[in-house]
Amino acid sequence: MKFTIYQESRIGKRRSNQDRIAYCYSRDALLMVVADGMGGHLYGEIAAQIAVQYIAKRFQREAVPTVADIPLFLSRALINAHHAILDYATEKALDDIPRTTIVLCLIQESTAHWAHAGDSRLYLIREGNLKTRTRDHSRVQMMFEQGLISAAAMRTHPDRNRLYSCLGGQDLPRIDFARPMALHHDDLLVLCSDGAWGHLQDHELIALLDRPDLLAAAPLFLDEAELRGAATCDNLSLIALRWHADGEPIQPTTVSTDTLGAQTVTSRLEPFPQPRSAGPATEFSESEIEQAIAEINAAIHKYNP
Amino acid sequence: MPPQANAPLPSGYQLDQYRIDRQLSLGGFSIVYLAYDAQGSAVAIKEYLPNALDLRRDGQIEPVVLAEHEAAFRYGMKCFFEEGRALAKLMHPNLVRVLNFFRANGTVYMVMRFERGRTLHDLIQKHRGALRERFIRGLFIRLLNGLREVHAHKLLHLDIKPSNIYVRTDGTPVLLDFGAARQTAVSGQPALRAMYTPGFASPEQLDRSAPLGPWTDIYSVGASLYACLGGSAPPPASERQRQDSYQPAAAAFAKDHSAQLLETIDWCLQLDPLARPQSVYALQKAMARCEPDQPVPGTLFTDLGAKIKAFIGRS
Numbered sequence: 001m002k003f004t005i006y007q008e009s010r011i012g013k014r015r016s017n018q019d020r021i022a023y024c025y026s027r028d029a030l031l032m033v034v035a036d037g038m039g040g041h042l043y044g045e046i047a048a049q050i051a052v053q054y055i056a057k058r059f060q061r062e063a064v065p066t067v068a069d070i071p072l073f074l075s076r077a078l079i080n081a082h083h084a085i086l087d088y089a090t091e092k093a094l095d096d097i098p099r100t101t102i103v104l105c106l107i108q109e110s111t112a113h114w115a116h117a118g119d120s121r122l123y124l125i126r127e128g129n130l131k132t133r134t135r136d137h138s139r140v141q142m143m144f145e146q147g148l149i150s151a152a153a154m155r156t157h158p159d160r161n162r163l164y165s166c167l168g169g170q171d172l173p174r175i176d177f178a179r180p181m182a183l184h185h186d187d188l189l190v191l192c193s194d195g196a197w198g199h200l201q202d203h204e205l206i207a208l209l210d211r212p213d214l215l216a217a218a219p220l221f222l223d224e225a226e227l228r229g230a231a232t233c234d235n236l237s238l239i240a241l242r243w244h245a246d247g248e249p250i251q252p253t254t255v256s257t258d259t260l261g262a263q264t265v266t267s268r269l270e271p272f273p274q275p276r277s278a279g280p281a282t283e284f285s286e287s288e289i290e291q292a293i294a295e296i297n298a299a300i301h302k303y304n305p
Numbered sequence: 306m307p308p309q310a311n312a313p314l315p316s317g318y319q320l321d322q323y324r325i326d327r328q329l330s331l332g333g334f335s336i337v338y339l340a341y342d343a344q345g346s347a348v349a350i351k352e353y354l355p356n357a358l359d360l361r362r363d364g365q366i367e368p369v370v371l372a373e374h375e376a377a378f379r380y381g382m383k384c385f386f387e388e389g390r391a392l393a394k395l396m397h398p399n400l401v402r403v404l405n406f407f408r409a410n411g412t413v414y415m416v417m418r419f420e421r422g423r424t425l426h427d428l429i430q431k432h433r434g435a436l437r438e439r440f441i442r443g444l445f446i447r448l449l450n451g452l453r454e455v456h457a458h459k460l461l462h463l464d465i466k467p468s469n470i471y472v473r474t475d476g477t478p479v480l481l482d483f484g485a486a487r488q489t490a491v492s493g494q495p496a497l498r499a500m501y502t503p504g505f506a507s508p509e510q511l512d513r514s515a516p517l518g519p520w521t522d523i524y525s526v527g528a529s530l531y532a533c534l535g536g537s538a539p540p541p542a543s544e545r546q547r548q549d550s551y552q553p554a555a556a557a558f559a560k561d562h563s564a565q566l567l568e569t570i571d572w573c574l575q576l577d578p579l580a581r582p583q584s585v586y587a588l589q590k591a592m593a594r595c596e597p598d599q600p601v602p603g604t605l606f607t608d609l610g611a612k613i614k615a616f617i618g619r620s
Contacts, residue, residue, distance in 0.1 A: 292386040292389075293386075293407065293408060293413070296386065296389040296393045296403075296406040297405070299394050
């Protein structure tokens with residue numbers, strides 16, 4: 001397996017980041033997951049954290065080096081994550097059950113399998129065109145499909161944040177399982193939260209991300225999304241993966257899993273982000289203090305001959 | 306100002322090469338002392354000691370920083386260094402002068418030249434509305450020279466107000482307290498929002514609606530001038546943005562002051578940053594442009610010192 005991957009989660013202009021993202025891979029399988037904790041509800045980030053952690057752990061346990069039954073893995077991972085959130089709410093006697101959207105994608109034998117609940121999306125981009133993407137479980141999407149509103153009205157509709165499926169919450173999630181897709185060389189898979197896609201049309205997203213150097217394009221894409229989010233910018237998260245077929249020349253940034261042991265799983269789970277109000281993120285070390293004093297005294301003596 | 310949480314260093318305490326005499330003032334993040342150096346000259350020493358953290362009890366010397374406050378303490382120290390860095394580069398008769406910067410007792414100290422006089426705030430309180438135009442002009446023309454030097458180093462003061470303008474016994478001003486000063490060219494916006502003084506802070510400092518620049522300090526200069534005339538600051542910018550109850554200086558003080566000074570004040574106090582003088586030089590030019598029947602102020606300083614002494618003598 002060979003691929004180039006980029007993941008990043010940003011806080012936007014919110015006080016906390018309720019998005020959680022992770023990717024893990026063994027020699028022959030790769031998992032990506034994006035969860036967007038629902039801010040209107042209590043403890044949205046807890047729901048997202050539980051879901052991502054649980055799903056990553058399950059992958060680490062089962063993908064040695066491949067997952068035996070992929071549809072079963074996806075459905076069990078999602079339903080059990082849902083129940084893990086409910087258990088947490090019961091255990092801590094929370095007033096409301098935390099909720100999160102979820103999108104996860106498993107690649108094995110050059111085929112992508114994905115499932116989602118809510119409005120975090122997966123895009124498959126091939127040769128500069130949108131091959132397919134997930135349909136949001138949102139009220140506006142449903143109204144659009146019923147012909148009640150136009151595509152343009154979906155962007156501005158007051159109910160655009162209303163979802164009818166998510167993990168956590170009172171009802172069992174409605175999960176959409178996509179038809180597996182064989183990946184071609186240079187296919188681009190994008191998983192993102194609504195903060196990242198909300199202010200961009202599909203063709204804009206493709207134009208920004210589908211560039212030769214993914215690792216350079218992805219942060220620029222997030223910059224643009226953040227810019228458009230303006231003063232109220234939501235949390236925005238992205239995992240972007242460029243697939244490389246076997247036998248094609250690879251670039252220095254490409255991850256190749258061919259040399260991994262059959263039992264190893266590599267995981268990238270973003271650490272639990274600190275809320276912005278928690279204060280200074282930067283430490284001020286002894287040596288920095290000494291250096292600052294030396295600089296100030298040098299300036300004093302330079303200007304006070 | 307909340308009550309003093311930290312005990313000051315005792316009188317007679319030997320701090321490095323300086324002997325502490327007494328506490329002069331208390332700030333949110335520091336205590337300022339009068340001290341004497343080895344040659345017996347007076348200096349002002351600013352000790353970094355955040356008042357919000359209870360760090361030093363009576364009889365203690367070394368502040369005790371609890372583990373949970375360590376990060377906040379270090380962060381504040383970083384800001385204290387910013388002030389030192391800003392001031393060390395500046396040498397101007399109308400700017401406070403830093404002489405030394407050192408570490409001791411687990412905290413940091415900034416040694417400054419000691420100035421004799423009193424703050425403009427005290428003068429305004431004492432002579433509520435009765436400060437003479439000639440005095441005000443002379444003071445501010447010199448102060449603006451200092452501010453030009455600050456801006457020339459790509460720094461902004463960001464906390465200009467009468468209590469940060471010290472008037473020496475000879476009547477010349479010194480701009481104090483660069484605790485809010487920030488490098489403008491490097492960061493664009495201050496990394497941390499200082500506590501601003503309502504009435505003297507510009508609207509863009511409060512809501513970041515526009516980039517900060519020389520025009521930001523100029524708003525505060527305008528507000529300080531206004532306070533010299535009216536005895537108090539104009540309404541806070543935040544309030545003015547909702548409903549502007551600002552009474553233009555040109556209308557409020559027309560009886561006692563020249564139209565040209567009053568128009569300049571109103572110009573500085575425009576809410577729109579672009580509508581204000583864009584540089585200190587532009588402001589100085591406006592202030593120096595005198596009507597023919599008025600004597601040129603500022604240069605005629607001989608009798609001013611005496612006047613100030615008279616003010617002080619009355620106190």
